[in-house]
Structures are given as C-alpha cells and as structure tokens.
Amino acid sequence: MATMTYLEAIADALRLEMRRDPTVFQIGEDIGTYGGAFKLTKGMIDEFGPTRIIDAPISEAAIIGSAIGAALNGMRPVAEMQFMDFVTNGFNQLVTVAGTTAYRWSMPVPIVVRGPSGGGVGANPFHSRNSEAWFAHATGLKVVCPAFPADAKGLMTASIRDNNPVVFFEHKGLYRKIKEDVPEGEYVVPLGVARVVRPGTSVSVIAYGSAVHMALEASEALLREGIDVEVVDIRTLVPFDEETVLESVRRTHRVVVAHEAVLTAGFGGEIAARIADKAFRWLDAPVRRVAAFDAPTPFAPTLEKAVLPNAETIVSAVRDVMAF
Amino acid sequence: MATMTYLEAIADALRLEMRRDPTVFQIGEDIGTYGGAFKLTKGMIDEFGPTRIIDAPISEAAIIGSAIGAALNGMRPVAEMQFMDFVTNGFNQLVTVAGTTAYRWSMPVPIVVRGPSGGGVGANPFHSRNSEAWFAHATGLKVVCPAFPADAKGLMTASIRDNNPVVFFEHKGLYRKIKEDVPEGEYVVPLGVARVVRPGTSVSVIAYGSAVHMALEASEALLREGIDVEVVDIRTLVPFDEETVLESVRRTHRVVVAHEAVLTAGFGGEIAARIADKAFRWLDAPVRRVAAFDAPTPFAPTLEKAVLPNAETIVSAVRDVMAF
Amino acid sequence: MPKKSTSTRASAPKNAELARQMLTYMIMAREFDAAMLRLYRQGKAFGGVYSQLGNEAVSVGSAMALDNKIDVLFPMHRNIGGHFVFGQDIDQLMVNHLAREGSQMRGTDGTGHYADPQRRIYGNVSHLGAMIPVAAGFVMAGLMRGEKTVAMTYIGDGGAQVGEVHEALNFAAVRKLPLIVIIENNQYAYSTPNHLEFACERLSDRAQGYGMFGTTIDGTDVELVYQTCREAVQRARNGEGPSLIETVTMRMRGHAEHDDFAYVPKDILERWSTKDPVETYISRVIQQGIMTESEVTSLRESTLSTMIAAIDRALERPWPAAEEGFRNVFIES
Amino acid sequence: MPKKSTSTRASAPKNAELARQMLTYMIMAREFDAAMLRLYRQGKAFGGVYSQLGNEAVSVGSAMALDNKIDVLFPMHRNIGGHFVFGQDIDQLMVNHLAREGSQMRGTDGTGHYADPQRRIYGNVSHLGAMIPVAAGFVMAGLMRGEKTVAMTYIGDGGAQVGEVHEALNFAAVRKLPLIVIIENNQYAYSTPNHLEFACERLSDRAQGYGMFGTTIDGTDVELVYQTCREAVQRARNGEGPSLIETVTMRMRGHAEHDDFAYVPKDILERWSTKDPVETYISRVIQQGIMTESEVTSLRESTLSTMIAAIDRALERPWPAAEEGFRNVFIES
Numbered sequence A, B: 001m002a003t004m005t006y007l008e009a010i011a012d013a014l015r016l017e018m019r020r021d022p023t024v025f026q027i028g029e030d031i032g033t034y035g036g037a038f039k040l041t042k043g044m045i046d047e048f049g050p051t052r053i054i055d056a057p058i059s060e061a062a063i064i065g066s067a068i069g070a071a072l073n074g075m076r077p078v079a080e081m082q083f084m085d086f087v088t089n090g091f092n093q094l095v096t097v098a099g100t101t102a103y104r105w106s107m108p109v110p111i112v113v114r115g116p117s118g119g120g121v122g123a124n125p126f127h128s129r130n131s132e133a134w135f136a137h138a139t140g141l142k143v144v145c146p147a148f149p150a151d152a153k154g155l156m157t158a159s160i161r162d163n164n165p166v167v168f169f170e171h172k173g174l175y176r177k178i179k180e181d182v183p184e185g186e187y188v189v190p191l192g193v194a195r196v197v198r199p200g201t202s203v204s205v206i207a208y209g210s211a212v213h214m215a216l217e218a219s220e221a222l223l224r225e226g227i228d229v230e231v232v233d234i235r236t237l238v239p240f241d242e243e244t245v246l247e248s249v250r251r252t253h254r255v256v257v258a259h260e261a262v263l264t265a266g267f268g269g270e271i272a273a274r275i276a277d278k279a280f281r282w283l284d285a286p287v288r289r290v291a292a293f294d295a296p297t298p299f300a301p302t303l304e305k306a307v308l309p310n311a312e313t314i315v316s317a318v319r320d321v322m323a324f
Numbered sequence C, D: 001m002p003k004k005s006t007s008t009r010a011s012a013p014k015n016a017e018l019a020r021q022m023l024t025y026m027i028m029a030r031e032f033d034a035a036m037l038r039l040y041r042q043g044k045a046f047g048g049v050y051s052q053l054g055n056e057a058v059s060v061g062s063a064m065a066l067d068n069k070i071d072v073l074f075p076m077h078r079n080i081g082g083h084f085v086f087g088q089d090i091d092q093l094m095v096n097h098l099a100r101e102g103s104q105m106r107g108t109d110g111t112g113h114y115a116d117p118q119r120r121i122y123g124n125v126s127h128l129g130a131m132i133p134v135a136a137g138f139v140m141a142g143l144m145r146g147e148k149t150v151a152m153t154y155i156g157d158g159g160a161q162v163g164e165v166h167e168a169l170n171f172a173a174v175r176k177l178p179l180i181v182i183i184e185n186n187q188y189a190y191s192t193p194n195h196l197e198f199a200c201e202r203l204s205d206r207a208q209g210y211g212m213f214g215t216t217i218d219g220t221d222v223e224l225v226y227q228t229c230r231e232a233v234q235r236a237r238n239g240e241g242p243s244l245i246e247t248v249t250m251r252m253r254g255h256a257e258h259d260d261f262a263y264v265p266k267d268i269l270e271r272w273s274t275k276d277p278v279e280t281y282i283s284r285v286i287q288q289g290i291m292t293e294s295e296v297t298s299l300r301e302s303t304l305s306t307m308i309a310a311i312d313r314a315l316e317r318p319w320p321a322a323e324e325g326f327r328n329v330f331i332e333s
C-alpha cells in the first residue's frame, strides 16, 4: 500500500500498464514535455518517449479518431481530453465510430478516453461539465466515474485492459483533494461492480464521482440525527451494477440518487427509474434525486455553489424521504 | 382545416413563418433546388430565393454555428440536418455555444435545428438514431418531438418564434405515414404543454414521437382485454410538462413510459424518475419503461424489429403493471 | 500511356498484365453497378443503391497501387472496385451488401460499410470524413511497430468540407503518416454543385496548407490514377508522409438510385459521357492488343452474370436471425 | 511607416493621430496585463490570467482597421487591446473580467468571454475555434439585409487545427462573407511548439485551399498589422470575401500565469525580446516626433494606475448574488 492522491493513482495505473503492455500508448494535448494541464502525465515522456506519449495538435476528433484506428490495428491507446468539456469536439468519433464498431464489425476497439471533468473549483462553464450521461446513452461505450484513489487506479487498469471503448471521467476537484492507501503494483477493479462505501440501515444514497463524497459528508451529519445512511458508489455507469443498488434499496426501503451533473436526463434518472421499476415493492418513500440545477456551471463562486449539489442538499433530500 | 401529412405540416409551418417574418431563413444541405433529402423544402427556393433557402456545404458545425451567429444578429434561422444523426458533427456548436449563450450573455439565440430522426424504416445505424436525450441533458436547449401533423405544424411555428435554441426532432417514419386535419394558416402549439391523446382510466402510457403511435395501437389491443389506456403525448421534452403527466398518473395509479430511443439514460428515465418522486403515493405498480434495446439501430429488418419497441412491447409492459 | 504521369517502373509485359487486371476489376465494378441497378428497378433492393458509374478508374487504379499483403484500404461508397482488387469474394460481397445471413456484419449494417480485416479492407460509416482520422491512427500504429503499412482512403468533393477531414489531414502531415487521401471530385455532392461546396480552384490546393504533397488529376484515366498513387505509396513507404490527390470525374448517375439528378444540366453529362473510364480503357487495351474486343465482350457478359447469380444466391439467404440484434454491442473479453 | 504595406490612404497628420491612438491602446493592453499579473501574484486573481504580452500590435492594429460603428469584433483570450479600441470602459471591463456584481455576465462567466452588443464586441467561449462559424453567420445575416458589417476574429497557431475552423473558413469563402480571420501564430499552443501543431510552412498557405486572400505578416509591427487589416476590411466591404492573415509573434509569457513556460528555450525569448511590439512602437512614435518620451512615460504610468484603481474598485464589489445562477438559462420571451 502507498498513500496516493486520486491523480497519482491514475498516473500510477497508466505507468504500470504502459510498462506491462507495449501496445498501450497515450495521446493528448500537452501531455508530453509539459506533463499535461494537471501534470498527471508528468515525467512519462522521459520514461516512454515521444512515440508512446504523443503530444497531439488541438484536434479532439483526430485524437479520438486516431486512437480508434490504432486500436483497430492492435494497440490500446489512452487519449486525454485536456478538459472533458472538449470531448464535444470529438463527440462524433466516440458515439458514431467507437461506440458502433463492435456491433457492426465484431472487432474490439480498446481505447480509453479520459480527462478531468466536473465543477466546484471555480473554473467556468466550459471547464466544468459533467457529460457522462451522454455517453451512457450512446450505446457501445463503457462509462467510468471513480470517486476514490484506489478505485481510480483499479478502474483505469481495467479500462485499459477492456476490449471496448471506455470513457473515463476523472473529477478534477478530487485530483489532489483526497489521499488514501492504494495497492501498489498491478491492481484491477472490474468494471460494472458497485461498492457500498458506507453500510447503513435507514436509507440508501446511490451516487458516483464527487457526489459520493457529498453523500459521505451528509451521512455524518445525518448520523447525528439518528439516520444511518448507506452510501453506494456505483463507480461505473455502463456496465451498471443494478443488483448492488437494488439489494441496498431492498434493505433500506428508502433512496436518494445523487450526482453532480445537471438533473434533467442525467444518469440519476436512469438509476431512479430502475429502482422505481425493480425495487418498487420495497420502497417506503418517493425516490428523490439530488443533482445540479439545469444550467451551465457558472464561474463566480456564489453562483457555482448555488447551482451545484452538496452535502447539505443531500442531507435535506434524505430528511425528506425519511419524513415520508 | 386541410388534410396534411406530418411532412407537409412541417413544410407548411416553415413556409408560413418565412412569409410572415423576413428574419426567418433556412440553411442546410440540398434544401434548395433539390428540396431536401425528404423533399420537405421542395419549392421553397422558388418562393424565397437562394438568400433565404441556403444550400450549405457539408459542414454541420458551420451550418449550426452560422445559424447561431445570424441569430445573434437579428435573424431566426432554421437549420436542417439532412439526418439528425449528423448533428454529432455540429454537436459542439449546439451544446457549447447555443445552449449557454442566454445564460452567459442574456442574449436570445432563436435558432431551430431540425431534421429527420428515428428508425424502423430500414435505414442503418447512422440514419436512425434518436438522440433527443443528449440535448435534454445539455442545458439551455429546448427539445421538441412531435407525433402528429397538426402538432408538428404548431410546434414548429412556436419553435421558430421562440427566443431560445430549439432542437426539433421529426420522426422520418411518420413523415408520410400519417395524415390528419391540420389548421390552415397561422397555428401555434405552445412548447411545454403535453397532451392527453387518448383519455383512459386503467393505466397511463407516457410517450413521445413514434412511441405515441405504438401506444395508441397498443391501447386498442388492450381495450379488448378491458384495459383502458390513457396515452399522454409529452410533445416537448424541454420544457417538460410535468403536471399533465403527474395528473394522469394520479388518476390511473399505473404507468408505462415509452420511447423509441435506447433505454439507458434515455429521456424515459427522466420521466420515470419524476413520477417515482412526485407521484409516488399514487402509484399502485412499478414504473415500467419501454424503449429500444441498448444497441445501434441495425439495418436488417429482422434485427431492427427485434431491438426497437413496438405496440406489442407496450402491450406486454402494460399487462405487467396491470397484473401487479 | 498516362498523359501526365512522370515515370513508369513497370516493364512492357508486366504492364500488359497490369492493364488486363485493371480492366477486369473496372468491369467488375461496372457490372456490379449494373446488377445492383437491375435489383433496384425490380424493387428488390433494400437501402440506398449508390452507383460508382464514372469512378471506376479511381477506385481500381488507387487500390492497385497498394500492396494488398501489407497495405490497407478504407473505401467509401463509390469504391467497390477496390474491394475486388483486395480480393473480395463476390458472394461474400453480395451477402455483406445485402445484409443477409452470413454477412460479416450479421445484419447490423449493409452496403459497403463492413470491415474485412483478413483482406485488409476497413469499411466506412455514413458520417462523411469520419473514417479519415481512423485511417490515420491505423497507420500510426503500424509506424510505431516499424511496419510499412500504407492506408488509402477517399472523400468526396462535398465531404472534404467536414471538419474532421481537416483535423485528420493536419494530423497525418504533422506525424508524417503513410496515408493517402483521394478527394473524389465528381462535381456534385448529392445535389450540390462544386461552387456551393468550396471556392478554391483545386481541392488539392489544400495540400500545401498541411505541408503535404498534393495534385489534381483526371480521374477517368486508370493508368494515370495508378501511376500517381504508386508514387504516393512510394513516398508514404519511404517516410515522406501523406498525399492528397484530387481525382476529377463526373458522377454519371444520381446520388443514389432514388435520385433522378434532374439538377444536373444534360450537356454536362453528355460532355463527360465521352470520357467514360471503362469504355476509354477498353478501347486503349484493345488498341494496344492486350485484349481483343470479343474477349472484353465475353468478360463483361460473364462478369454481369456472375454478379447477378451472386445476388440471387444472396437473396435466397434469409435475413440474419433476430437474435443477432442483441449481440456484440460490447466485445466480451 | 509599415514595411510591406502596399498603399496608405491616411494623410500625414491623420497618421500622427492614428499612431497616438494605436500606441495608447497598446499601452492600455500592456498595462492591463501588468495589473492582472500583479493581482495574480497577490493571490487575488480568480480563474486563469492569460497575458497578451507580445500580441498587442495584433489586437490593436486589427481592431483599429475596423469601423466600430458598423463592424464587429469577435476577440480571443489575448485580444484585450481590441476591447479598448471598441470603447470598452475600463471599470466595466474589470467587473466583467473578475466576474463581480454588475458584470454583463452576472457571474456566469469571467475573463474576456462576454458579449457587449452595444459596443459590437462578441466574446469568446473556451472551445477554440467555436466562435468562427458564429462570426461567419453574424456577417452573413448582415449581408442578407444589405449591410456592410465586417467581422474580425482570431485563432491561435494551435486552435487553427480545430475542425470547426476549417468548416468556417470554407463556408465564409463559399458565401464570400466579410470575415477576417487572424491566425495569431505566437509559436506555442500552451506547451506545444508549432512543429507539433502543423507541418505547413505558413498557416496562411491554407487560404489558397479555401479560395480566399491569405498573407503572413510580422505581428509585432502595429502599422503593418493595421495596414494589412485595412486592406482586408476594404476587400470584405467590397464583396470580395474573407481574408486569412497570419501574424507572427512570440508569446512572451506562459500559456497562463500558472505556467512557468520552462519548455520555451531561453534564447528564443531573448531573440524575440528585441521585437517587443510596444517598445518598438514607442521608439518609432518618439522618433517621428509624435509623442515625447516623457509623454509616453506618463501615459504608461497613468494607464497602469487607472487599471489598478479599476481592479481595486471591481474587487470591492461583491460576487454576484447567488440567485443569478438560476436565471436566464432560457430567455423568457
């Protein structure tokens, strides 16, 4: 075990997989000499050289598209979006090409498209988006949203080894905020397995990414009120571990679904809908969602704090479903 | 009243608004002399000339982007995607620029991006996508999915007059399939108002676009079993008429949500989640969804029929919730 | 002999064999179209029928310039000739095209969109230009492993305006990738004439803006296409980077068969009909004594009946089983 | 006098006035940077601080070439000079930049992203190149109404590789739009040097591929920038379509202030320091007797204190009210 930040854990996974498998390479803007906008790939060009750490032109479609092509020719590329927001410029490559190739050609497209997403750090509307739901709705793409350093490492390893395209959302607010013990060396967390990060008996909070931390913070406050929250971190949106979620709800009978992305048509709707369908008879209260207000993520801290969810909004949602 | 197909009704709205308002113009690929891939704009270039019916290069980002710019300069452009699938090439313009401008600049961006979407007609994975949920999750974009000729006309008129960007999904399978009486002359159906297209007492089916017709067909079959289905056509996803939906569910106590788009993270999840939250105490059965299997829309008719929803899949979902 | 070619490496007898091959493939492409058109007229076609009438010299000449043991083809919707050059079995082609049981795409897609990795053919998607970055990445991977694979791909005079084409060409130039992009300028993009698609004189003028080799050639002359592409392949193989070749032709039918192309002035079609790439090459080959007129006639006839028979066999097959629709959204590893 | 300009319409006294104005705006841009840098070092800046050190001649010279009564500016992140040329009040600028109460963006965004329609300034978004199609559409709308509005916009040597830039340039050329696109080649895109961004000799070589006017000029010479842009404006106004102008400069600081730009070889910075656009223009203006050294010194000093005072006033304002976050996602009509 070694203590690592979320960012270090991701870098560790990348480095280990590149050492282990010569077909793994990375491509992105400023990831070489500069080491990436967040310094996540710092030093990697020294170890792996410019052939395997490729500083690309500002061309997200070419970055993702060339990764797809390289994957069709035996490689396992990892493509960085400098900010996940810019994936909108390579959107067509991901949803039209990457997400349909297995279905059409029965050929693997083992690419990972990764990068910092999310708000709460005073970036601006164009450096804060949480867009995971788009890709969950695209077919043929796996979608990963880790909340902890160890999971980030293990899920990154699994994503690189997966034979399908994976969109890997790193929350930039978590990069340096949390440290934890992370297994050294090879470490795999399989995609599609949720994790109960805090067992509880009163109510389930189903969350992912930054919202898991809001939920944990909320559960401490709620414990003082005698509410024992179970926090389930789904970790991967696609594939979705429905059973762990339903199992939790069947035990607690009450549920709040939380994510940082905007509410409407977010992945929380999917989770809530599955619960309302498949755990209906166990529900003792409405399924409540906590999410961002339907707006771009604003820049000024007063506004950003107002529109994004946080521990308090989860606390009040939980109180609501407990009071029902 | 005049009998019109869905396609004719949309064309009628476009023509009337262009006559009425000189700031309205259209831009798209092959919409001029050729009259569009589906002949929807046929003859318009003769009436309005090539300045207002602009045959654009194959550049979806330039088409949508220039529409945004023209809107900022006082016009009301209507941009056609030859198939809605190709909006992925102009995705960034819609979600990054169009959908955030009002919020940032307090300036109206009155554009309509319209085009044929949906499957069931033996097109292929790249000519059949239902992508409305992406835009519903983007913030700042209105999303319209008409199911009937009269609604298509009235909603198109409202969309053109709206001061916000509207993404208008026309179901290509409906273009020439259905005819109905459509009000002649100016006709507006306000955005954000759902419609009970078939009142019923046993169960609510909440749907939009092609799924409304599946639901109507299903309700005929179900009536023979003594199940009286209420079909609610939400018509616009954003803004969403929550009250009409909840009101229906409060009366019937049972609900099925249906759309042609793939299930996971589709707009059906949003609808189901709102019902599971706000109509929970009225629900007598799980909220079931009917949607496409999570795959690209396949080409061969056997496969396409298998993965897309239809009247029978709605029938069996309704039976399930009735049997609960 | 090619009009504008600069050099030719092939010796005379080898040239004769090459000419015979090229003509054979062009005739295959032409008769494939004829067979599909017949199917369309019988109301039996499913999906769009995109004729390549007028483009045979481009698809055949360019694919012939590759080494199909190491190079790869990323064809477009008017490049069926290249499939033949790369050894596609006609029955398999028809089954894929018509999406019947046994298709490599299992019915998930049809027409020329499929990949046949064993034959080094990587198909298309509908979104124009989307496969050019992919082709670039394919050969980039080859370079990383020290391989000499060259990729040949295509885009139309309309599709060349797509943003991804720009990103891919620039990317290929920066990384000196062995990629050849042919812009098939057949005067129209669906109904849209050149002057509404672009305003430059020649689409190959864009090459300079990427720092790559560019040229515009007559796309009806198969030997010129072949020679120009050979040189591009040579440069690519030598590490001299990508090439952009504009081939000038005329789309002699509608965008697809549902389109009556009334928007094309008749005199333009008449002018171009004298430059039919198959007919002119037949004349040349006969003139040079490589084949006789009756050899050609019987080749055309037998090719057409082969195509029709293959279509009939494909049509006898059922549609793929419905269950296929639920498989392979993800590759299970 | 501009080195490479072909003609000059302004008479001598008018030229002196023009020079004085241009220098004033350049000094404003320079001192704006100095004030923001000071703020950054005090740890009081919020969001990225993007210096335009080295780009003053481009932003001022190009904006000066427009008629700010009818033309529009679509600036980028290193074009603060243009805001001054277009009459932006310094207090308002600071309030917008620092996203305080009273900002035109209500706190929803900061830096130079805002639009000020009254001053005919249309801001930016972060996604590079995304506003070029928008600028094209803006002037297309003007043309439809018979107006003569010209739009001036900018993109970096890195951003020029974005697909949307290609689509917009081609679109503008096809429709002969009065659009001027300046490629600010400041040698780096964040940490990425030119040779990893593109492989052409000059980025203006791309103009020919669109069928538009293109040229590459020294971007440190404000009069040359002005003159080149004047001619482009003239052409645009006359219906001769868009222009692509590459201005060659050096980004004299990091991408933003958090970046120590260690990746830039020191000798390159030294070489370029002799070509500082503000310093060289000051010398020229003094040499020509248009201003005296002490006039310039006091102009710089007073400008800096004006900037600092405006920043201080902006910082005294509270952040915008939280409620603003919930407003205007849609325009209520």
Ligand SMILES: Cc1ncc(C[n+]2csc(CCOP(=O)(O)OP(=O)(O)O)c2C)c(N)n1
Residues within 6 Å of the ligand: B029, B058, B060, B082, B086, B089, C078, C126, C127, C128, C155, C156, C157, C158, C159, C160, C162, C184, C186, C188, C189, C190, C251, C255
């Ligand atoms: C990105 C995109 N936009 C629109 C279309 C619809 N479309 C299909 S083919 C076509 C015309 C293509 O013209 P061109 O590129 O010249 O090729 P050609 O068919 O003439 O060979 C269009 C507009 C598409 N397939 N992809």
Ligand SMILES: Cc1ncc(C[n+]2csc(CCOP(=O)(O)OP(=O)(O)O)c2C)c(N)n1
Residues within 6 Å of the ligand: A029, A058, A060, A082, A086, A089, D078, D126, D127, D128, D155, D156, D157, D158, D159, D160, D162, D184, D186, D188, D189, D190, D251, D255
């Ligand atoms: C589409 C897109 N991709 C990536 C980024 C991240 N990014 C912001 S500025 C920048 C470098 C820009 O370089 P250049 O275009 O040369 O402009 P400069 O900053 O040098 O003036 C990058 C990569 C972005 N803003 N937009």
Ligand SMILES: [Mg+2]
Residues within 6 Å of the ligand: C156, C157, C158, C184, C185, C186, C187, C188, C189, C190, C251
């Ligand atoms: Mg064409």
Ligand SMILES: [Mg+2]
Residues within 6 Å of the ligand: D156, D157, D158, D184, D185, D186, D187, D188, D189, D190, D251
């Ligand atoms: Mg730069």
